[in-house]
Amino acid sequence: MLRKRIIFTLIYEDGKFNQSRNFRLQKVGNINWLEKNYKFRDIAFSLDELIVLNASKNGKNIEDFSKVLEKLVKDVFIPVAAGGGIKSLEDAELLFNSGADKLVLNSALYENKVFVEKLIKKYGSQSIIGSIDYKLNCAYINNGLNKINKPLKEYINYIVSLGVGEIYLNSIENDGTGFGYDFGTIKEVAKDITIPLIIAGGAGNASHLQSGLDVHGVNAVATANLFNFIGDGLPSARSGIISNNGNIAQWK
């Protein structure tokens, strides 16, 4: 049986990893902080995937980001997706060469359809995650700044039609709150989406992750909450879900 997945999302901005709350970033620490508080090579054994997003606003310095990415994923043998500010095939290649296995696209999906199609043609659908940030049934691009004037479902269908391999659906309102996922919207979207769906925004503890995994049509749950899962938070969430017969992978 295909397992569901637990994904940890790291938000990077100008050398630091961040806790996001409703898309306002709070700097938490650099890669050394992350190593110290998350012992990354160990934590990775509690995760199915890692997503690393570059939220740097000053031109989204992709060279620095790729160096941090490379350091971060050394000896981490899980799929890694990276994104944020990918504007050219060279950017894409740089991230793949720095340890990314997939790319996450967001604003480009709306602003540069031709580029997205080029990436899909070169790397295949399965290498591209379409990320959608939403609030009140509308998608937003450019780090939540610009509203797309289309109903959310219509926008999702458009993104799926571009040929991306997965959807990463992130609630701006629930982001970083730790109050749980926006199940109202998620259940509405999950029932007829034809590609894998990753949900994000709001998970603050193991039972939130578990409730997300229980939704039919949800394939993966993501959390970007650096505060709530510190120390052994992720390993114990995973083992708790496994002992409740959660359908997630086990490694020996």
Add this chain to the structure above:
Amino acid sequence: MKLVIIDYGMGNIKSITSAFKYLNVNDITISNKYSEIKSADKLILPGVGSFAKAVEKINKLDLQKILDEIVLENKKPVLGICLGMQLLCNSSEENSSEENSSINGFGYIDAECKRFNIQELKVPHVGFNQVRVNNNSKLYDGFSEENDFYFTHSYRVQSNTSINQSICIYGEEFISSYEVGNIAGTQFHPELSQTNGLKLLKNFLEKF
């Protein structure tokens, strides 16, 4: 041990390289040159992307001729991963057109690649899924009956004959790996499958 990862411009070579580095392989060469491939102890055929594009690049590099000699005649062990696994088979219907119902691969393994075509099934098939191991396959030495490996693909391999395969279920049974003599392939990505994957790669290094 000299391991050559065959470079035809497509694949997550970085992840594969780091996995083998972690397993202490001292000479990892990424190349498409005849002399390098010939002097390797073992070969990896990686691959991410579309079948047709891969075949186009393989033809440009004359890799079929090189691998015919080294893999078919000299029996050098090769492991195909994901698209690499599919390329070692007869053909794929991916990117096929009205004139060509399928595109030919290396043709070493008697199998074809077809798209998942079950209604209600999400494609691509992404995530960890349980592989029912094949006890006659050295790749799975030391594994229990079912093990989680990471998949991400839209096409899957089918065969009318036995290709000494392991099976996985996604809507239907499909071939998750094969092992015929010196030629092995996995549809899943061992390099992204945590300890299970590292163990399988170690088997490939030590038992082939």
